[in-house]
Amino acid sequence: MTLNIDAILTNPDKHIIVCTGSGGVGKTTTAAALGLRAAELGRNVCVLTIDPARRLAQAMGLTELDNTPRPVPGISNGALSAMMLDMKRTFDEVVESHSDPERAQKILSNPFYEALSSSFAGTQEYMAMEKLGQLRADESEWDLIIVDTPPSRNALDFLDAPARLGSFLDGRLIRIITAPARGAGRGIGRIAAMGFGIFTNVLSKLLGAQVLADVGNFVADIDTTFGGFRERADATYALLKDSGTEFIVVAAPERDALREASYFVERLNQDGMPLGGLILNRVQEVPETGLTQDQVLAAAQKLTAEGTGDLTASLLELHAQRMEIKERQKHLALRFTAAHPTVPVQPVPAMSQDVHDLAGLREIGAALANQELKW
Amino acid sequence: MQHWPEVTLHVVSGKGGTGKTTLAAALAIALAKGGYRALLMEVEGRQGIAQLFDTAPLPYEERKIAVAPGGGEVWALAVDTEDALLDYLEMFYKLRRAGSALSKMGAVDFATTIAPGLRDVLLTGKACEVVKRKEKNQDNAYDFVILDAPPTGRITRFLNVNGEVSGLAKVGPIKSHADSVMNVIASDQTAIHLVTLLEEMPVQETLDGIAELKAAELPVGGIFVNMTRPPQLDAPRRAMALAGDLPASEIESELAAAGLKPTAELIQALLTEANDHAERVDLEVTELERLTQSGLPLFVLPLLPSGIDLGALYELAAILNASGIGEGN
Numbered sequence: 001m002t003l004n005i006d007a008i009l010t011n012p013d014k015h016i017i018v019c020t021g022s023g024g025v026g027k028t029t030t031a032a033a034l035g036l037r038a039a040e041l042g043r044n045v046c047v048l049t050i051d052p053a054r055r056l057a058q059a060m061g062l063t064e065l066d067n068t069p070r071p072v073p074g075i076s077n078g079a080l081s082a083m084m085l086d087m088k089r090t091f092d093e094v095v096e097s098h099s100d101p102e103r104a105q106k107i108l109s110n111p112f113y114e115a116l117s118s119s120f121a122g123t124q125e126y127m128a129m130e131k132l133g134q135l136r137a138d139e140s141e142w143d144l145i146i147v148d149t150p151p152s153r154n155a156l157d158f159l160d161a162p163a164r165l166g167s168f169l170d171g172r173l174i175r176i177i178t179a180p181a182r183g184a185g186r187g188i189g190r191i192a193a194m195g196f197g198i199f200t201n202v203l204s205k206l207l208g209a210q211v212l213a214d215v216g217n218f219v220a221d222i223d224t225t226f227g228g229f230r231e232r233a234d235a236t237y238a239l240l241k242d243s244g245t246e247f248i249v250v251a252a253p254e255r256d257a258l259r260e261a262s263y264f265v266e267r268l269n270q271d272g273m274p275l276g277g278l279i280l281n282r283v284q285e286v287p288e289t290g291l292t293q294d295q296v297l298a299a300a301q302k303l304t305a306e307g308t309g310d311l312t313a314s315l316l317e318l319h320a321q322r323m324e325i326k327e328r329q330k331h332l333a334l335r336f337t338a339a340h341p342t343v344p345v346q347p348v349p350a351m352s353q354d355v356h357d358l359a360g361l362r363e364i365g366a367a368l369a370n371q372e373l374k375w
Numbered sequence: 376m377q378h379w380p381e382v383t384l385h386v387v388s389g390k391g392g393t394g395k396t397t398l399a400a401a402l403a404i405a406l407a408k409g410g411y412r413a414l415l416m417e418v419e420g421r422q423g424i425a426q427l428f429d430t431a432p433l434p435y436e437e438r439k440i441a442v443a444p445g446g447g448e449v450w451a452l453a454v455d456t457e458d459a460l461l462d463y464l465e466m467f468y469k470l471r472r473a474g475s476a477l478s479k480m481g482a483v484d485f486a487t488t489i490a491p492g493l494r495d496v497l498l499t500g501k502a503c504e505v506v507k508r509k510e511k512n513q514d515n516a517y518d519f520v521i522l523d524a525p526p527t528g529r530i531t532r533f534l535n536v537n538g539e540v541s542g543l544a545k546v547g548p549i550k551s552h553a554d555s556v557m558n559v560i561a562s563d564q565t566a567i568h569l570v571t572l573l574e575e576m577p578v579q580e581t582l583d584g585i586a587e588l589k590a591a592e593l594p595v596g597g598i599f600v601n602m603t604r605p606p607q608l609d610a611p612r613r614a615m616a617l618a619g620d621l622p623a624s625e626i627e628s629e630l631a632a633a634g635l636k637p638t639a640e641l642i643q644a645l646l647t648e649a650n651d652h653a654e655r656v657d658l659e660v661t662e663l664e665r666l667t668q669s670g671l672p673l674f675v676l677p678l679l680p681s682g683i684d685l686g687a688l689y690e691l692a693a694i695l696n697a698s699g700i701g702e703g704n
Contacts, residue, residue, distance in 0.1 A: 024392015053579065054579065055575060120491065168485070202474070205548075206486055207486065211489065211490060252392065254682075255426075287640075289641045290640075299630070302632075302633050303629060306632070308632045309628075309632055312625075312645075313629075314608055315607075315608075315649055321607075321680050322648060325678075325680050352654035352655040354575040
């Protein structure tokens with residue numbers, strides 16, 4: 001089945017497109033190309049990128065990382081804005097908008113908060129969700145938001161990390177550990193109390209008492225101002241399940257990337273999330289010549305052996321190599337399709353050069369929408 | 376040529392999608408060649424090694440997974456944070472049992488969540504423990520340890536454990552543990568290698584990563600350039616291909632000499648592919664030049680049209696051997 005990307009991009013009921021997949025498969029470029037194409041098909045689009053390559057950012061006119069959507073110049077129709085996520089800034093803004101200045105200052109200067117907002121596993125995913133929620137809340141501004149997901153090895157992190165972080169912050173253990181700071185913890189059973197003793201003992205041995213105190217203060221401060229991290233994460237998760245959202249899984253025709261794509265597709269099905277299809281980047285294109293790889297190689301060998309044409313021998317070898325790569329890629333793609341027969345797949349030819357400008361993105365967008373490209 | 380004569384710990388990092396795990400495995404085989412023992416470690420809980428060697432998921436236990444030419448052995452270990460923490464608690468506090476109870480409560484997860492540096496010091500600590508481990512006869516348990524490490528974007532933070540735990544306990548066992556880890560990682564016993572493709576983004580990330588590692592005074596080893604397209608055409612022919620000047624008539628007669636029907640489609644197909652190939656190779660030449668300027672040793676590995684399987688690992692290992700890696704260095 002081929003993916004009809006233009007039908008998704010022009011569907012007025014679709015307001016969020018999430019591009020996901022494992023690292024290094026061209027997710028960010030795909031998100032940017034989809035954004036440009038959607039805009040030029042007449043929509044008002046915002047692309048939220050996480051960590052674009054310098055040239056790609058320049059191609060979209062993003063010169064600074066300022067956490068605000070900026071209009072991309074040079075669009076021939078519709079409107080396109082793009083932004084890079086600054087996770088620390090986004091977190092700071094959440095804190096500032098939910099507490100009075102004095103308390104916000106206290107939270108922002110807490111050493112644990114600094115670690116949490118800049119290096120915590122899952123913070124980037126959480127903040128990408130948060131930003132998506134904010135952008136979406138401003139419905140009059142954008143009618144389509146395209147999100148690129150953080151570069152993690154495991155594509156499922158994007159779905160799981162926010163809830164994990166949320167339940168960690170709202171969770172039982174953090175409450176136990178911070179009980180002294182909050183005057184709570186009474187009434188926990190004797191056994192739990194014993195466990196609690198060992199627990200804090202071991203943790204302060206490992207981490208030092210100061211870290212625990214910082215965590216305690218942090219939890220106490222955020223609790224009174226904007227509790228419900230878990231709730232916030234759940235709310236964005238619900239937004240992703242909405243029929244106004246479409247997931248696009250991006251992969252390259254390599255074993256690891258397709259395995260990640262498979263996990264992701266299974267997970268989306270399981271959670272009843274809307275899956276548009278799979279985009280398979282970097283596919284080796286080989287023009288049809290009616291010859292088999294063996295015939296091409298035999299011809300090349302004949303020329304080499306007889307010394308009658310070394311230019312053509314090189315060209316034939318090149319052709320045979322490409323046929324072999326294509327054959328292997330096709331095999332991998334067919335295995336994916338066999339496992340997920342209902343998932344539409346769109347192959348995108350490997351580009352021989354990196355993308356530097358809008359013209360390059362437009363070219364990729366055209367390939368994404370090219371219904372003629374098949375396996 | 377001996378690239379890293381003193382090195383026993385080889386840390387392999389690289390941007391996602393560049394073939395970091397594949398390269399780490401090929402490096403382990405290359406180093407084991409000639410009767411050495413190499414341990415291949417992974418720390419990200421992905422079971423990438425098991426998938427690569429086509430075996431069942433690895434437990435937290437060293438296992439022999441492959442042999443190398445000349446009687447070498449490759450062992451593998453998938454390090455799990457939870458087990459590494461229990462090891463640590465046992466080693467320093469004799470707290471294994473309490474530790475197991477805590478791990479059931481989710482406390483290990485909790486501790487490594489509030490202090491990601493703790494996780495890193497446990498993982499790098501395990502690598503250093505293996506590096507330093509001796510047999511009864513005082514020989515090293517392993518001649519080489521190859522660590523399939525986190526990606527380039529996180530590698531400096533991951534290895535620079537002193538900086539990582541500085542926010543934690545200022546004194547005490549964790550601090551001294553971190554110090555002993557740093558003594559190995561920042562020494563000439565260690566080399567940190569980066570895997571890249573010849574594309575703009577991975578090359579830029581590699582150069583940024585090298586600068587970061589150097590700023591943190593960590594020992595950078597070599598750059599492994601993966602999945603390159605060996606040029607099928609020399610530079611003058613590539614220039615002609617780009618300009619559309621390859622002689623179609625010559626190709627036509629040569630095709631006929633090769634016994635193929637020289638149709639217009641076939642000639643056009645070959646010319647299109649030549650142009651595409653020349654563009655790609657030129658891009659690779661430019662990016663390779665940027666890497667060369669770093670002054671680090673470069674190891675260039677081809678894209679294998681057949682893909683990556685166990686045989687391909689040996690093929691890549693042989694290429695590494697041919698570029699001067701292995702036989703005791």
